[in-house]
Amino acid sequence: MWRKASTCDFAIARLRHLRRKIGLLALAVVCATPVEISARDGSKDWIVLENCRLIPNPANDGDSFHVSAGAKEYIFRLYLVDAPETDEMTPGRLVEQAKYFGISVPQAIEVGQAAKEFTREKLSQPFIAFTHMSDALGQSRLERFYAFVQSKQGDLGEQLVRNGLARIHGYKAAPPGLRNSRVEVQKLQLFEQQAKQEKIGAWGVNAGRLNIRAENQSGFSFFIPAEKPRSRPTPAIPFSSPKPGASVPFVSAPNPSRSHGKAKTPLGKIDINTATEKELTTVPGIGHVMAARIITARPFRSADDLKRVSGIGDRKYAQIRPYFQ
Helix, strand or coil, X not given: CHHHHHHHHHHHHHHHHHHHHHHHHHHHXXXXXXXXXXXXXXXXXXXXXXXXXXXXXXXXXXXXXXXXXXXXXXXXXXXCEECCCCCCCCHHHHHHHHHHHCCCHHHHHHHHHHHHHHHHHHCCCCEEEEECCCECCCCCCCCEEEEEEEECCEEHHHHHHHCCCCEECCCCCCCCCCCCCHHHHHHHHHHHHHHHHHCCHHXXXXXXXXXXXXXXXXXXXXXXXXXXXXXCCCCCCCCCCCXXXXXXXXXXXXXXXXXXXXXXXXXXXXXXXXXXXXXHCCCCCCCHHHHHHHHHCCCCCCHHHHHHCCCCCHHHHHHHHHHEC
């Protein structure tokens, strides 16, 4: 009788030990999963998805939408900007958005619907998405990822803010080619200030100017990839048609403290009304933010009008004026 009891106790002890090992193994598997996601999110290279198409979906709005890239479907959420909601499903967020623009909740919904239509229009042609595949959460069965989206006119987030259809709010990331988000946030702040002055989009709802577009639709960012030496021969993927999911490195951020060869810029050779952002930044004293301000202030009667650009005082004007025709 004692031997049977001892055998039974031993079997129970072995069973408990086995269950404990299984439990620890299961915990290890669960804990390993976030590591994989974190490793993917922490990729230093941007994944470039070109020839993307907008997929019509009731859940699409101004800053979040379904996209097809090749045979795959994604949901992308824009970095840095937030368009108002299009319905009353998230009342707390709507109240916050309405307060930001100084309008009522029903008006915020109207702005959200206008932003949705704006995005649908801008993405009616093929576009490019730049993403690290960082999880943007969401309620869909598909994962939602943060991305910078570039239409034919440039960065979509900048266009939304410039037209008063989104606030500067959300997950921050340094755009392709920059080391941090500071320069991009400053550019967005400039666009928002201009939208306020023109009283358009959400800033003009009470004046009946919700659907009035910006007077100047230029100066939006374009992101350009740079080639990177490979350690072993691989098929080249041209920028014009990268494979979905292909990882493409980008040029490092410009250092404002460096001259960028500005000393070699010929005096009196730059046309103030046609110069690109890149050309403007070759002038000593003009960085990316100032170049964006100059572009958005066009047209000029002559380069003498540079004085009316915000941030260009007498000293700055004297420094940069000789470089313009």
